[in-house]
Amino acid sequence: MAQRMEYEVVREWAASRYEARTPDGTVVGIAEYVLAEGTIELPHTVVPTEFEGQGIASALARAALRDARDGELKVIPTCWFIDSYIERHPEYWDLVSRG
Template sequence: MSNLVEDNPAKHRFEILVDDALAGFTAYLARGEVLVFTHTEVDPAFQNMGVGGALIRGTLDEVRARGGRVVPQCPFVAAYIDKHPEYADLVAVYP
């Protein structure tokens, strides 16, 4: 199973493709260099396979590579960052 995480700016979300099928996405609102993550969804056919974690890891790696920051309003993104403190430095304080 090969995973690919890519930004889809037209839909304001990062998507994860598993074997060329859309397996999930995490939606965001762009506020300059800060992305406010609002919702994450994984297709039921791909749940409990680590797809959600791979999606968030790939998303956060991409944000870091761009020099951006995140606001994890989505509980799934927030929980992932709590469990993986190596990404805590990406969290922006945003009113």
């Protein structure tokens, strides 16, 4: 079995996205966001094929949703992955703005 890659998720304020980075700084996934009055839209999550299956997209989703909760923001999950992640994790259902 392959060893899991080490990475951390950081919020890159200037680029309006979350990045998953390896210890050497390589970006192995991103989740873009758009802030508006009281909301955070999550329109796009990307993990290159060679890094799939490492839990990277889920870690990006968790970081964005944690920050949304901490910032008392409603989430607009226009990214299919973020939307499906929320559907599988009822603890985030209260954050969603579907209107």
